[in-house]
Amino acid sequence: MKHLFFLLLSFSTFAQDIHFNSILVDTHNDCLTACIEKNVSLDKDLTGINHSDLARFKKGGVDYQLFSIWCDGEKANPYAWAMREMDSLYAVAARNPDKVVIAKTWKDIQRALKEQKLVAQFGVEGGHMIDSDLQKLETFYNRGVRYMTLTWNNSPGWASSHADEKNPEYKGHKGLTDFGKTVVKKMNQLGMIVDVSHVGETTFWDVINTTTKPIIASHSNAYSICPVSRNLKDEQIIAIGKNGGVIHLNFFSGFVDVDFFKKDAAFRKNHAAEIDSLIKSGMQTEYAFTAISDKYPSESDAIKPDLEQLMKHFDHIVKLIGVDHVGLGSDFDGINSAPKQLKTVLDYPLFSQALIARGYSNKDISKVLGGNFLRVYKANN
Structure with missing residues (x-):
């Protein structure tokens, strides 16, 4: 409870300096899908409509956003849907060249940060969106996709999801097929980060044994704190640490506190x-x-749940593998519930405040907010 006391204090000048002088990277936000579903545009004021919009990213201190490209397994043409979502952000960037840059190189990233523009890239959430076609994977990369979650809750045929692996009626292949391993190797070659959020345990270990580059979990928490299949077990967390990867905390209430369901x-x-x-x-x-x-x-x-419950996941991961392997993957605009204090992208500073309350140094806080992801990004490129 002592940490909550600090969060009740006003956001101090000291805390603002740490938060807004760090590079904040969020690896998972579904606002492009949300904008299409709600027929709104990201460069409008979406207060009360979305968790996110272009202006509020800046106000919340977000410097670098990986925009999730997602559809469920029911879409007739998931690749076309993915392209539509990407087109929507390209249109926003074209209208707002002074505010956002779709970055494709490290130089693009550095330039955008120097000019205080939002760095924008894509993360494809679900391997089904490449239609088992390596050329489509390469097209995604060329458009600015810098990670792909190998599965969503469904399985693309070459990798099994957490949902299917625990389903006794699932008759498909468990883990990565030979083609699935080829996908991972192709991603390593391109410089596209392999994301293991949503994958089943068999797939996870196949990835660990196949990849030659550090991986991420773009939006996952600790199974020991909240035992749901979307979270990572301790041995998986340790493996990601050994791989040099990063686990990005998911704000969804159901992955924070199992009683939420x-x-x-x-x-x-x-x-x-x-x-x-x-x-x-x-x-x-x-x-x-x-x-x-x-x-x-x-x-x-x-x-x-309360923010303190999310911080228990942070503490657990740090205890296992250290502060160099944790980041933020909010899942804003893809979730219907987050910890009470984290209502929108404006509330990211409260996470920094919670780190300050725990006694973390400026250097460590900067690592968690974005430095750890940037290390993995460079190691993949």
Whole structure:
């Protein structure tokens, strides 16, 4: 509870200096999908609509955002959907050349940071979006994709997801097929970081035994603190540390506190008719849940965990592998619930405040906010 006391204090000048003088990298934000689903534009004021928009990224201290490219396994043409999402950010960047740069080289990144523009790149969330085609993977890279999550909750045929590996009815291949290993090797060759969030344990260990470059978990937490299959077990965390990779903390309440799921199920049951109506209207299921959570904020806030619960994941990972292997992968705009204090991208400074309260040095805080990811990025390129 002593850490909470510090968070209740005003955000000090000292804390502001550390937060805003560090390079903050968030490896996972779904705002492009959210903007398409809600028919809004990222360069407009989306307060009360999205967790994120272009202006609020800057106000929250975000310097470098990897924008998630996502669709579920039900889309008829996932590759085309991915290209549409990328096109939407290219359009925003074209309208706002003074604010955002889609960076494709290390020089692009350095220049954008020097000019205080948002560094923008893409992270494809789900290998199904390449349609088992290495040429499409290369096209993604050329457009600015700098990591790919090998699976989402579905399996692309060449890698098995956490959801399928725990499903007794799943009859597909577990782990990486020969083609899956070729995908990993191609990503290493291109300079595209391999992301193991969402993958099954068999796939995870196949990746560890195949990759020649450091990997990331772009938005995952610690299984020991919250035992759900989307989180990483201790032996996986240790393996990522040995690989030189980074685990980026996910803000989703269900991956922070396992008790959230029971509370959330009751909340969804109370609003089932409205959720079904949104899904029937064409909204993807994940965003229907988010829309209802936004509509009833007092109900949804009441079931959220506290920021301190997220910090338990941070502490656990640091204890296992050190401060050089943790970062931020919020999952903002792809989740319907986050810790109470982390409502939007404006609240990132509270995470820095929590690190200060724990006694971390300026150097270590800068590593966590972005330096660790930058190390992995350079090691892959």
